[in-house]
Amino acid sequence: MSLFANVSERFARYQETRRTIRELSRLSDRDLHDLGITRASIPSLARTGRRG
Numbered sequence: 725m726s727l728f729a730n731v732s733e734r735f736a737r738y739q740e741t742r743r744t745i746r747e748l749s750r751l752s753d754r755d756l757h758d759l760g761i762t763r764a765s766i767p768s769l770a771r772t773g774r775r776g
Contacts, residue, residue: 744770 725733748756748766756762761769 741770 745766748761748770749763751759753763
């Protein structure tokens with residue numbers, strides 16, 4: 725994989741992570757609770773893509 729492709733892929737992943745964090749952060753505490761997510765776990769969940 726070329727350096728440019730690697731950087732491009734990492735940047736796209738970063739953007740998706742930030743988008744996920746932003747969307748989950750907009751949910752109410754009750755909505756998050758219904759999904760089994762705490763506010764503290766949002767960044768980790770956004771990075772890994774899984775709960776747990």
